[in-house]
Amino acid sequence: MKKILITLVTVLCIINSFGQRVDLDKYNFNASYIDLPKMIIDTSYKTFFVEIDASSTLNREIREINPAEMIYIEGWKKLERNGHVKIFTQLEDVFIENFEVKERVEVLKDKDGKETGKKSHFYVQVAYSFEAESKVSDYKGNPITTIDLADRNNRQTYNSQEFSTFLEASLYYKFRGIDFTKEISKRAVRNAMNNLSDYMTYNYGYTSRTVTDYLWILDSKKHPEYEAHRRAWLTFKQSMFQMNAEESLDEVRKSLAPVITYYEMMKKRYSSQSKSDRKMRYASYYNLAKIHYYLDDPDAAMREAGELTMNGYDEKDGRALEASARHLKAVLKQNKFTGRHFPLDIEKYTAPGIVSNND
Numbered sequence: 001m002k003k004i005l006i007t008l009v010t011v012l013c014i015i016n017s018f019g020q021r022v023d024l025d026k027y028n029f030n031a032s033y034i035d036l037p038k039m040i041i042d043t044s045y046k047t048f049f050v051e052i053d054a055s056s057t058l059n060r061e062i063r064e065i066n067p068a069e070m071i072y073i074e075g076w077k078k079l080e081r082n083g084h085v086k087i088f089t090q091l092e093d094v095f096i097e098n099f100e101v102k103e104r105v106e107v108l109k110d111k112d113g114k115e116t117g118k119k120s121h122f123y124v125q126v127a128y129s130f131e132a133e134s135k136v137s138d139y140k141g142n143p144i145t146t147i148d149l150a151d152r153n154n155r156q157t158y159n160s161q162e163f164s165t166f167l168e169a170s171l172y173y174k175f176r177g178i179d180f181t182k183e184i185s186k187r188a189v190r191n192a193m194n195n196l197s198d199y200m201t202y203n204y205g206y207t208s209r210t211v212t213d214y215l216w217i218l219d220s221k222k223h224p225e226y227e228a229h230r231r232a233w234l235t236f237k238q239s240m241f242q243m244n245a246e247e248s249l250d251e252v253r254k255s256l257a258p259v260i261t262y263y264e265m266m267k268k269r270y271s272s273q274s275k276s277d278r279k280m281r282y283a284s285y286y287n288l289a290k291i292h293y294y295l296d297d298p299d300a301a302m303r304e305a306g307e308l309t310m311n312g313y314d315e316k317d318g319r320a321l322e323a324s325a326r327h328l329k330a331v332l333k334q335n336k337f338t339g340r341h342f343p344l345d346i347e348k349y350t351a352p353g354i355v356s357n358n359d
Contacts, residue, residue, distance in 0.1 A: 032244055036334075036337060045085055076204075125159050126180060246342065266283075
């Protein structure tokens with residue numbers, strides 16, 4: 001009888017242990033926000049204008065394009081003149097350094113993949129150099145930054161179309177060299193203007209961004225929290241569908257309140273030092289840190305990340321979450337913003353000293 005009781009107790013413990021097994025899976029979601037400037041700049045500056053200084057030779061070669069029209073900063077309004085920020089760009093001539101006829105060998109195969117022969121293609125490869133620089137300043141004359149867009153010491157290459165013979169490729173360059181120079185000049189200027197726009201947008205722009213991230217959701221069907229964990233996830237995901245980079249987070253915060261309450265309760269309910277309880281708390285700390293991060297509350301996110309680190313399960317995730325939240329707090333402080341969700345009313349932006357009729 002005693003042996004039977006011991007066996008029953010053992011079986012019950014095993015069953016209970018199996019029922020409390022904690023498996024966590026990553027569940028993806030999307031979040032939207034506005035990327036704030038990474039470099040320090042007066043946050044009242046919202047308009048810019050462009051001045052281009054190009055040599056007469058380069059102007060002739062690129063007359064079909066307008067470099068100034070290619071420049072943009074996301075989240076800013078472009079004016080013809082007198083903006084908060086001036087982008088003065090100097091473009092030097094393109095120098096053709098040398099050219100060479102190159103060969104590309106194509107291996108011919110039949111339908112079974114067996115090699116049947118080879119075919120040569122010839123093209124002209126032109127090495128060239130170009131130099132371009134932008135100086136950015138505000139309307140008061142204060143320098144903001146200088147951007148090296150192209151360096152004369154950094155040679156670039158341009159490949160022509162392909163020809164069937166070496167002679168055709170050679171003659172093409174000999175008689176169409178001027179066209180080569182024009183095409184290369186336009187290409188060099190376009191690349192420089194794109195690089196300038198990318199640089200200014202990345203460092204000073206306001207870009208609406210949607211990212212994919214994940215929460216940890218319980219995937220152990222026999223665990224007593226399985227259904228509740230799923231419901232919390234579905235509520236969270238539905239709430240995140242409402243998130244818009246250019247709209248207030250008030251409604252999203254309201255719909256996420258029960259999810260936050262649930263995860264807070266989980267931390268208290270599973271409070272032992274068993275591995276399964278620590279995993280449950282880990283999911284709660286992790287998910288809360290992510291929720292607060294995307295609700296633009298870095299202090300709350302850092303608090304949850306710190307508790308995750310102290311929890312003793314995957315501490316490295318806590319340190320990573322804390323670093324992200326700390327960075328967000330610094331960016332918000334630098335830009336004097338309380339969040340990353342607000343309307344970008346670009347059409348309302350006006351030059352310094354001019355009051356908008358829409359304000």
